[in-house]
Amino acid sequence: MHAILQWHTQAGTLTADNRDACAHIEQAHASLYLIADGSSNHPRSGELATALLAELAQGFNNLPAAELTPEQVAEALLQLIANSHQALGDAHPQAACSYLVLCLLGDTAFSIHEGDCCLGLIEQSGKIDWLNSAHCAANWQGNLSHAEIAQAPSRHRLTRCFSARRASNPEVNHWPLEPNQHWLLATDGFWAGLSEQQQQSFLHKGSLPAPPTDDDISCLSIITPPT
Structure with missing residues (x-):
């Protein structure tokens, strides 16, 4: 599968480094796409995000998917x-990140995520039709729309994430896969920090004149090929 990929990322102002990361692996009949968002509040979280994606990409590449x-x-x-979780937790004991994995395999797709x-x-x-729930205090019942979550201050308190200080608890969802679908993997700086108009502008231009949010803004666009 040869999908059309676009990775857009723009640093925010909360940290000196951009803590969002992206990776992908294309096999003949299976593809893996990954993003991660390192915490702005914990040191070396950007390093943890990058290291986690590298581990998952390498491991997937060794699978006879x-x-x-x-x-x-x-x-x-x-x-x-x-x-x-064990190995990277030992190396990054104070760090934390959210991550999202999308796998396209045969005529189906599934996602794995922890965080927002x-x-x-x-x-x-x-x-944009948002599919999965953000693991945050604002959405503890899992019944809020993304627009509602974006307005809640408690969205910044995560109920799940990848961190040595928490037990890992990924959520897995399966989705129908069709030709010519346009998937989007986004960090909360994109889906919660930008208005719908700003999201559209970022998708088309790849950047904004100035980040309207303190957080890093990132999204990975994937268009599956037609049959």
Whole structure:
């Protein structure tokens, strides 16, 4: 599968470094796309985000994904996350990050995430249909829209994330895969920090004149090929 990819990222003002990261692996019949958002409040979180994606990409690249079912690939990735939690937690004891994984395999797709990175599908009209829930205090019941969560100050308190100080608890979701779909993996700086108009501008131009949010802004756009 040869999808069309675009990675847009713009540093915010909370940290000296941009703590968002992206990675992808393309196999003949399976593809993996990953983003991570390092915490602005904990040191070396950007390093943790980058290291986690590197571990997952390398591990996926060693899998015979085309020979496995989506459920088996998801289980293998969950094991990689568990192994990375121990190893990277020892190396980055104070750091934390959110992450989101999207795997396209055969005629199906699945996502794995912890934290507030969110998965969406972009409709032909340009509207973004957000699919997964943000793991934050504002959405503890899981019933709020992304627009409602964005307005709540408690959205910054995560209920799940990748950190040595917490047990890892990834959420797995399966989605139908169709030709010519436009997937979007976004950090909270994008989906919560920008208005819909600013989101559209960022998607088309890849940057904004000045970050309207203190957080880093990042998104990975993936258009699957037609049949």
